Amino acid sequence: MSAEIHISSSTISEQAAESTFHEVDDRERAIPAIEFRNVVLAFDDRIILNNLSFKVMKGETKIILGGSGGGKSTIIKLVLGLLKPDEGQVLVEGEDVTNYSEDQMMKVRKNIGMVFQEGALFDSLSVYDNVAFRLHEQGVPEDEVEPEVRRMLRFVNLEDAIEKMPIELSGGMRRRVGIARALVGDPKIVLFDEPTAGLDPPTARTICELAMKLRDLEDVSSIFVTHEMNNLQYICSEYAVVDEDGKVVFEREGERLCLINSKVMMMKEGKVIFSGTDEALRRAEDPYIQRFLRGH
Amino acid sequence: MNFATRLLLELQETTLLAARAFRGIFKRPRYIPETIAQMDAIGVGSLTIIILTGFFTGGVLTVQTFPTLKSYGAQSQTGYLVAVSLVRELGPVLCALMVTGRVGSAISAELGSMVVSQQIDAMRALGTDPIRKLVAPRLWALLVSLPLLTVLADVLGIFGGWVTAVALYSVSSSTFISAVRDGITTDDLIGGVVKPLVFSLIIGTIACRQGLSTEGGTVGVGRSTTRAVVNASIIVIIADYFLAKALQVILGTS
Numbered sequence: 026m027s028a029e030i031h032i033s034s035s036t037i038s039e040q041a042a043e044s045t046f047h048e049v050d051d052r053e054r055a056i057p058a059i060e061f062r063n064v065v066l067a068f069d070d071r072i073i074l075n076n077l078s079f080k081v082m083k084g085e086t087k088i089i090l091g092g093s094g095g096g097k098s099t100i101i102k103l104v105l106g107l108l109k110p111d112e113g114q115v116l117v118e119g120e121d122v123t124n125y126s127e128d129q130m131m132k133v134r135k136n137i138g139m140v141f142q143e144g145a146l147f148d149s150l151s152v153y154d155n156v157a158f159r160l161h162e163q164g165v166p167e168d169e170v171e172p173e174v175r176r177m178l179r180f181v182n183l184e185d186a187i188e189k190m191p192i193e194l195s196g197g198m199r200r201r202v203g204i205a206r207a208l209v210g211d212p213k214i215v216l217f218d219e220p221t222a223g224l225d226p227p228t229a230r231t232i233c234e235l236a237m238k239l240r241d242l243e244d245v246s247s248i249f250v251t252h253e254m255n256n257l258q259y260i261c262s263e264y265a266v267v268d269e270d271g272k273v274v275f276e277r278e279g280e281r282l283c284l285i286n287s288k289v290m291m292m293k294e295g296k297v298i299f300s301g302t303d304e305a306l307r308r309a310e311d312p313y314i315q316r317f318l319r320g321h
Numbered sequence: 322m323n324f325a326t327r328l329l330l331e332l333q334e335t336t337l338l339a340a341r342a343f344r345g346i347f348k349r350p351r352y353i354p355e356t357i358a359q360m361d362a363i364g365v366g367s368l369t370i371i372i373l374t375g376f377f378t379g380g381v382l383t384v385q386t387f388p389t390l391k392s393y394g395a396q397s398q399t400g401y402l403v404a405v406s407l408v409r410e411l412g413p414v415l416c417a418l419m420v421t422g423r424v425g426s427a428i429s430a431e432l433g434s435m436v437v438s439q440q441i442d443a444m445r446a447l448g449t450d451p452i453r454k455l456v457a458p459r460l461w462a463l464l465v466s467l468p469l470l471t472v473l474a475d476v477l478g479i480f481g482g483w484v485t486a487v488a489l490y491s492v493s494s495s496t497f498i499s500a501v502r503d504g505i506t507t508d509d510l511i512g513g514v515v516k517p518l519v520f521s522l523i524i525g526t527i528a529c530r531q532g533l534s535t536e537g538g539t540v541g542v543g544r545s546t547t548r549a550v551v552n553a554s555i556i557v558i559i560a561d562y563f564l565a566k567a568l569q570v571i572l573g574t575s
Contacts, residue, residue, distance in 0.1 A: 102442075105442075105445070105446050107442055107445060107446070127450065128450075131448050131449075131450060132448075134445065134446055134447070134448045135448040137446070139443070139446035139447075141439050141442070141443055142439070143438065143439065145438060145439035145440050145442065145443035146440075146443075147440055147443070147444075148434075148438075148440070158447055158449075159447045159448065159449075162350065162447070162448065162449050164350060206443075206447070207446075
């Protein structure tokens with residue numbers, strides 16, 4: 026089933042999502058945080074991405090679903106300029122970064138946070154030095170670095186692990202340190218590359234909650250690559266709010282509002298086979314999507 | 322891709338890596354603490370093997386050459402032969418091969434592991450150029466350390482030769498030392514320092530290139546480490562041949 030069919034059968038909530046950006050009196054917000062225009066990428070004879078186009082609006086979380094080898098993680102590498110497309114354009118904050126040199130990309134990357142599948146922590150550095158890496162590289166004085174590192178580690182509930190080495194951390198803790206490291210400097214775009222793969226459900230839920238907090242409380246635009254349906258369930262049906270006591274709590278969609286800032290894109294063999302809301306995804310008749318949703 | 326194309330591509334990538342690493346030296350941030358740490362790991366860390374290699378190479382040179390020289394009645398020239406062999410040839414080459422085995426493999430394995438665990442991608446994603454942060458300090462450390470290690474190997478080699486000549490063959494100390502002084506010229510000393518500079522570039526760029534181009538998980542790390550050591554060792558020996566001739570022409574000793 027093509028993306029166009031879904032767009033033509035859009036629901037009221039989808040139309041509301043579109044209208045949000047017209048109503049907001051801020052032209053900057055109408056510029057997509059990330060945009061792919063007809064991107065093609067092949068390794069030798071194998072086509073990884075086939076004429077891929079999509080947008081991630083400001084404050085939106087785009088969940089990219091699909092099986093292994095479908096080109097999901099490649100999208101993230103293209104955003105960061107770790108790979109270059111063979112054809113098409115990649116735009117970040119409205120800026121065409123397709124042909125940027127490595128030096129130019131370094132400046133773009135400073136405004137993007139990236140969470141890797143296994144955390145990708147630097148083995149030789151402590152948790153503190155991992156999280157502080159970006160600040161140390163920018164030459165920020167140490168008395169400013171420590172409060173920022175502690176703030177980020179508090180955000181992921183890992184302040185106690187500040188002195189530990191990566192080898193001493195569990196898989197879930199490594200991912201959370203990876204998130205803290207990605208968030209230093211308050212980037213407005215965060216990319217998650219299968220951050221819950223191989224984690225137990227409660228830890229996976231914690232990672233999703235962090236992504237929801239970024240979306241709902243920090244106005245961060247993000248791409249969340251995953252193949253786990255639990256992630257989709259959490260991110261598309263719950264939202265983070267601060268209660269009267271100042272604590273962050275998660276409420277279910279429909280209790281007070283309907284979530285419109287999370288969209289789903291499903292990929293198969295380098296092509297987008299679905300783009301829309303999670304509700305529309307569940308109604309899709311494509312056999313591959315149905316099999317993916319059912320898990321068999 | 323055929324062998325010739327692969328070879329040319331590899332040469333191009335290795336040259337580009339070296340060029341980018343050197344360009345990075347003149348830009349901020351400068352990774353001085355990392356460079357000093359690498360000098361410690363590469364230079365100080367290699368001291369033991371270089372001391373042992375130098376001493377015993379000098380010793381065995383005396384053991385092998387003294388009987389031959391004696392048969393020509395030229396045993397007083399043992400120091401001359403040991404010093405010239407070491408300073409011109411064996412010191413730089415053996416030192417480079419030992420450092421390739423110890424340091425080249427470590428650089429390649431470390432960078433390769435960082436590639437397969439996505440740490441290099443993470444570094445780039447955090448806005449840091451891995452070539453400036455990882456490659457340039459290692460190249461600098463090799464450029465400083467290898468000539469110093471070579472000089473040390475030469476001195477210890479001559480010392481090993483002297484100990485052997487005096488202890489085993491009863492050559493007088495003054496005869497050996499005076500032969501050493503007669504043997505070594507300024508040109509030999511220049512050649513003995515220029516060679517390790519070139520070798521350090523070869524070892525550093527090949528090890529870093531192999532490490533950074535690692536593919537295929539932990540098995541790939543093993544493959545790239547082996548390739549780094551084998552390629553660097555062979556190219557050091559080939560480069561030594563051409564350097565020896567080039568130095569003779571440049572210094573007018575041919």
